[in-house]
Amino acid sequence: MSSQTPSATALHSVALYSAAAEALAAMLPANSSVEAVPFTGARGELLKLTAGETVGASFVGQPSAEVALQVNAELLGAGEQRRSARFSTADLLRPALEASTAVLGAGVLSTQNAPSAQALLEDPETVCFELRVSGENAGFFAMRLRDNAQVQPAAETGAPAPLEDIASRLGRINNVDMSLTVEIGRTRMSVRDVLGLEPGAVVELDRSAGAPADILLNGRLIAQGEVVVMDQDYGVRITQILDVDGGPA
Template sequence: MTGTTITLHTAAAEALVAQLPTPVPLRAVPVDAVTAQARRSTASSAVVTSFVGSLSADTALLLADMDQVAAAAGTDSPLVSVVDVLRPALEAATSVLGAGVLGDSRLESADALFADHSTVVFDLTAAGETVGWFAVRLREDGTVGLVSSSAPASSASSAAPLGAGNLGRINNVEMALTVEIGRTRMSVRDVLGLEPGAVVELDRSAGAPADVLLNGRLIAHGEVVVVDQDYAIRITRILDVADGVA
């Protein structure tokens, strides 16, 4: 069997809808240029962000019923916003572009992005009804080859380094380095119910190494130490690049 080649735009849209917190699963349907221009009137307030990496992109996400997302987010609290709720879906969409940095998400007009002829616009549909829109503009024209599971392992490994040589262009981009001693998953209701004195149990035993994350990607393990009254991390293990990306 031969590998299936799909555009990065479509791969991004499919990854996005898989992570959207909607009551029913959505489908991402690409629209033609004329229809895309007609969608500009809906783009007055969208969640937009930019991705910088071996491939860079600008994205915008808008759901017709933002109030429903806002209600689920509990926007009366400063802890969680609509942007926070939708960011994981945008992270999933841009993850198909490879290594890079996803900038801050913000709620603003995406009219200019929708107006650009190089932008690909998708209708997000449920039961044949359009309930949202996703726009993505790549800074480079790219496609990705997806090798089927029955393809020889050598084919997959030869495709993996695609674009890696371009990383030199972002050597000076600052990235967030985070040390994580553990994590847990909580419902929005439980998060909003936190108060001083509450104890949150993490998925990490006492004494276990801390994770070192570069822009959210695991790159190393280490132990927390104190240096001149400040916390620091002593690196104990550097992970393989492939492990960190996975």
């Protein structure tokens, strides 16, 4: 019987990685079905197989993760219509990245300060998938999970952290800027419909008039409120604070 103990990251189920890859493949903006196949070959070859831009992202949650995605430029539409689009490759691929990390639970996805694809592929803890369309290579998806348990010793022991220790930690981030967003509704549109938008077009949202607006902190729902006008500027009046699970506090 082996005396070696697997790392915390290695303890994550293979099914979790597979679910992330499948969710990502289903959301890629492709006309044909995309299949995510576990890749067991030389990692360095992945970057050579695909002609396209690589997009990386970091996900902060429990667990956290780093991901990288590269998709064949032809799959995204490299013609004149693609070139005239008002959004980047990262914009096109973000819904797929969000779908892949959604299987990990609540958290925040950011494409800022993401690790390079090269560094991610060189890490033995990273799990890689080759993306295929009709059996042909169409790109790759890589994910590395981080177990946050090692940075939460109080949670492991069951002992509450001292109040002064918590205050000290919070004091270090008092001046950190975070993005607060007010959202009045959402909708889903195909790339074709987005490219067809013109001045005067009306986009119908999924929320009725008078419904409360969502207030998100770094993409996470924290409160609801009503939109108001203050000195010819829009504002929002908080009507309800939500707990971390998205319910009333």
